[in-house]
Amino acid sequence: MAEDAVLSVRNLTVDYLTESGAVRAVDAVDLELHAGGFLGIVGESGSGKSTLLFAIAQLLNPPAEIVSGEVHFNGRDLVTLGESQLRHLRWREFSVVMQSAMNALNPVRSLGAQMRDACEEHGKISAQEIRKRSSEVLRMVGIDPVHLRSYPHQLSGGMRQRAMIAMALLFEPQLVIMDEPTSSLDVVAQRSLMIQIKRLQERLGFAVVFVTHDMSLVGGVGDELAVMYGGKIVELGPTQRIFSKPLHPYTAGLLEAFPSIQAVRRRLTGIPGSPPDLRLRIAGCRFADRCPDAGNECTRVDPPEEQIDGRLVRCIRVAERASRAG
Amino acid sequence: MPADEDLLRAESVTKHFGVGPPWSRRRLHAVDDVSLSIGAGRIVALVGESGSGKSTVVRLFAMLARPTAGEIYFEGRPLSKVRRRPAQLAYRRKVRIVFQDPFSVSNPAYRISHSLLRTARLHRPDVRPANRRAEIERVLDEVGLSPASEIIDRFPFELSGGQRQRVGFAEALLSRPRLILADEPVSMLDVSIRIGLLNLMADLRDREGVSVLYVTHDIASAWYLADTVAVMYAGKLVEYGPAERVLRAPRHPYTQLLLSAVPDPRVVLTLTEEDVGEPPRVIDPDEGCRFRWRCPYAQDRCAEATPALGPIEVGHHVACFVAPEMAPAPSSVPTEAL
Ligand SMILES: Nc1ncnc2c1ncn2[C@@H]1O[C@H](COP(=O)(O)OP(=O)(O)OP(=O)(O)O)[C@@H](O)[C@H]1O
Ligand SMILES: Nc1ncnc2c1ncn2[C@@H]1O[C@H](COP(=O)(O)OP(=O)(O)OP(=O)(O)O)[C@@H](O)[C@H]1O
Ligand SMILES: [Mg+2]
Ligand SMILES: [Mg+2]
Numbered sequence: 022m023a024e025d026a027v028l029s030v031r032n033l034t035v036d037y038l039t040e041s042g043a044v045r046a047v048d049a050v051d052l053e054l055h056a057g058g059f060l061g062i063v064g065e066s067g068s069g070k071s072t073l074l075f076a077i078a079q080l081l082n083p084p085a086e087i088v089s090g091e092v093h094f095n096g097r098d099l100v101t102l103g104e105s106q107l108r109h110l111r112w113r114e115f116s117v118v119m120q121s122a123m124n125a126l127n128p129v130r131s132l133g134a135q136m137r138d139a140c141e142e143h144g145k146i147s148a149q150e151i152r153k154r155s156s157e158v159l160r161m162v163g164i165d166p167v168h169l170r171s172y173p174h175q176l177s178g179g180m181r182q183r184a185m186i187a188m189a190l191l192f193e194p195q196l197v198i199m200d201e202p203t204s205s206l207d208v209v210a211q212r213s214l215m216i217q218i219k220r221l222q223e224r225l226g227f228a229v230v231f232v233t234h235d236m237s238l239v240g241g242v243g244d245e246l247a248v249m250y251g252g253k254i255v256e257l258g259p260t261q262r263i264f265s266k267p268l269h270p271y272t273a274g275l276l277e278a279f280p281s282i283q284a285v286r287r288r289l290t291g292i293p294g295s296p297p298d299l300r301l302r303i304a305g306c307r308f309a310d311r312c313p314d315a316g317n318e319c320t321r322v323d324p325p326e327e328q329i330d331g332r333l334v335r336c337i338r339v340a341e342r343a344s345r346a347g
Numbered sequence: 348m349p350a351d352e353d354l355l356r357a358e359s360v361t362k363h364f365g366v367g368p369p370w371s372r373r374r375l376h377a378v379d380d381v382s383l384s385i386g387a388g389r390i391v392a393l394v395g396e397s398g399s400g401k402s403t404v405v406r407l408f409a410m411l412a413r414p415t416a417g418e419i420y421f422e423g424r425p426l427s428k429v430r431r432r433p434a435q436l437a438y439r440r441k442v443r444i445v446f447q448d449p450f451s452v453s454n455p456a457y458r459i460s461h462s463l464l465r466t467a468r469l470h471r472p473d474v475r476p477a478n479r480r481a482e483i484e485r486v487l488d489e490v491g492l493s494p495a496s497e498i499i500d501r502f503p504f505e506l507s508g509g510q511r512q513r514v515g516f517a518e519a520l521l522s523r524p525r526l527i528l529a530d531e532p533v534s535m536l537d538v539s540i541r542i543g544l545l546n547l548m549a550d551l552r553d554r555e556g557v558s559v560l561y562v563t564h565d566i567a568s569a570w571y572l573a574d575t576v577a578v579m580y581a582g583k584l585v586e587y588g589p590a591e592r593v594l595r596a597p598r599h600p601y602t603q604l605l606l607s608a609v610p611d612p613r614v615v616l617t618l619t620e621e622d623v624g625e626p627p628r629v630i631d632p633d634e635g636c637r638f639r640w641r642c643p644y645a646q647d648r649c650a651e652a653t654p655a656l657g658p659i660e661v662g663h664h665v666a667c668f669v670a671p672e673m674a675p676a677p678s679s680v681p682t683e684a685l
Contacts, residue, residue, distance in 0.1 A: 066507050066540055167373070170366070170367055170368065171366065176398075178397070179397025179564075204535050205531065205534055206564060207395065207396045207564030207605065208565075209605060210396050210564075212608055234538065235537075288546065
């Protein structure tokens with residue numbers, strides 16, 4: 022593990038045990054994030070992003086099971102910690118913004134009450150201080166503190182999401198894990214929130230793991246980008262480099278599948294085909310049947326991780342493609 | 348389009364909520380004086396920033412809430428007169444909602460057939476009980492869920508987010524609605540699934556003549572899909588007109604800002620210090636344009652009176668004092684693409 026790594030994930034594998042077999046949602050994932058860094062994780066729906074985050078934060082419930090792997094946070098392996106030790110770390114040292122803010126917020130408690138609950142669980146803070154801090158974090162995400170008295174159903178979808186982000190920042194943790202935190206926001210708000218997160222990060226020094234299906238969001242802020250497909254990381258490296266020259270065909274597909282306001286109105290198709298069935302253990306590359314660039318050998322050989330052009334790529338034809346792209 | 352061809356028409360619709368401590372009497376203006384119409388077989392995109400009142404409009408149109416003031420007409424009849432249970436049921440059959448969060452669309456404890464059968468029972472008296480399953484499978488097929496006979500017996504967690512959202516559309520379609528109110532139906536979904544659902548909405552319009560109110564914060568998808576675009580800011584409708592005009596030659600400064608911020612994944616976003624805007628004041632707002640705090644063109648008169656929505660060219664309406672005096676925006680959009 023690198024000297025300054027705040028988070029280091031090694032060989033992490035997660036299964037959902039279902040009646041029709043084990044769904045391997047996260048498959049031998051390795052990741053590293055240095056203190057204050059920003060790691061983006063992108064991938065299609067069902068590629069395992071949320072499962073990976075839940076496994077990192079030790080929030081998985083049955084039928085999910087960590088089959089193998091380690092999650093080192095500040096030198097401790099979270100996988101081996103008990104629930105009471107974890108509760109002590111959550112919010113204070115690392116916090117999680119969940120994908121569905123509606124499910125994560127308590128529908129019968131006001132925002133202010135939920136923030137108070139979180140504060141009180143972590144030691145003695147005066148009521149006045151809690152109120153001050155709560156107002157401060159709400160303002161940070163663009164919500165009028167008058168809404169401390171509001172219940173979740175009285176907030177718009179985007180306001181609920183921003184309230185979740187505010188709660189995650191209550192304690193100035195060292196690591197903030199965010200699962201699609203801006204999917205309900207318009208572009209202007211998304212941008213200003215990204216700027217806020219980036220600024221807070223610079224000021225407070227926390228690291229961020231940021232899951233999104235919207236690649237354009239992490240393009241400007243992410244240091245590192247991980248592209249996930251079928252439970253595996255298929256491309257990992259510096260964000261700018263991946264944007265300017267995607268090496269995995271799936272990454273290239275993700276970058277091209279966007280409807281653009283610049284373009285003529287014409288019918289788009291996205292990446293053809295559908296995501297792999299994660300119950301099956303197949304021999305070759307999981308993307309092969311959708312890959313525009315697949316050859317015969319792709320369905321036979323499970324692509325190993327290759328180090329190329331400053332990143333890691335799982336594709337047996339990557340060297341060929343890299344040289345072709347120049 | 349003449350008013351009598353409108354499927355749904357809102358006239359000066361307003362919705363206020365009480366906020367803060369009960370004694371404070373503060374009022375949050377979620378929707379203020381909104382007038383717009385949805386033609387038969389048309390897709391209207393409703394765009395605007397978070398908290399601008401889009402979902403509240405949807406709830407009002409769906410009769411899940413009553414307006415504080417104003418009236419909504421459906422097929423020419425005022426909704427305030429739809430009070431008896433059978434009439435409400437008939438309205439719920441013709442106007443269906445698809446919600447944003449595919450993770451909460453269906454109850455996780457039941458197979459998806461459960462809620463679909465209930466909808467069929469409630470809204471399709473014409474289908475005999477023995478034929479309900481076949482009808483549901485037909486609709487699942489129509490929204491691209493195949494094999495329908497197998498999908499129908501799945502649990503929600505056995506479906507992907509995009510598939511779950513399609514189930515939401517299937518449930519809406521099952522009652523053969525005239526209007527679908529789709530509240531950010533694709534925002535939680537990734538691009539390739541998103542495109543499939545956008546195409547589905549276009550097909551419903553083209554093949555079945557269904558109208559759609561498509562609520563979104565994703566301008567690019569509004570451009571891809573909509574005939575008409577309505578832009579909301581802080582509870583007010585600020586711009587309204589044909590998609591080609593509103594998105595290609597936006598006249599309201601807020602629409603212009605929105606368009607200038609549209610991300611293009613191929614262009615790396617550079618972050619600047621600009622525009623970490625204050626949230627607009629919607630709690631007991633003063634007189635005046637609500638965008639003036641962020642508007643680069645604001646003048647004294649913008650604080651003195653509230654601009655009303657008015658025509659700036661045929662069919663294209665803007666609520667701004669300054670816009671009529673300015674040339675159409677140097678839109679970020681290249682015109683040769685037209
Ligand atoms: N409780 C469960 N039982 C069985 N399979 C599950 C369960 N929860 C998730 N899965 C499966 O695990 C895989 C990964 O799901 P996950 O929610 O991590 O994806 P994701 O990348 O977060 O997708 P999205 O972008 O839609 O949120 C999917 O194939 C999903 O169907
Ligand atoms: N039941 C309610 N009680 C009080 N205030 C409400 C209620 N419902 C909505 N509001 C307020 O009305 C305003 C508009 O909310 P609405 O949900 O319509 O916004 P929206 O445009 O859909 O936003 P988003 O894009 O974030 O979903 C918000 O300020 C919200 O707090
Ligand atoms: Mg997820
Ligand atoms: Mg909404």
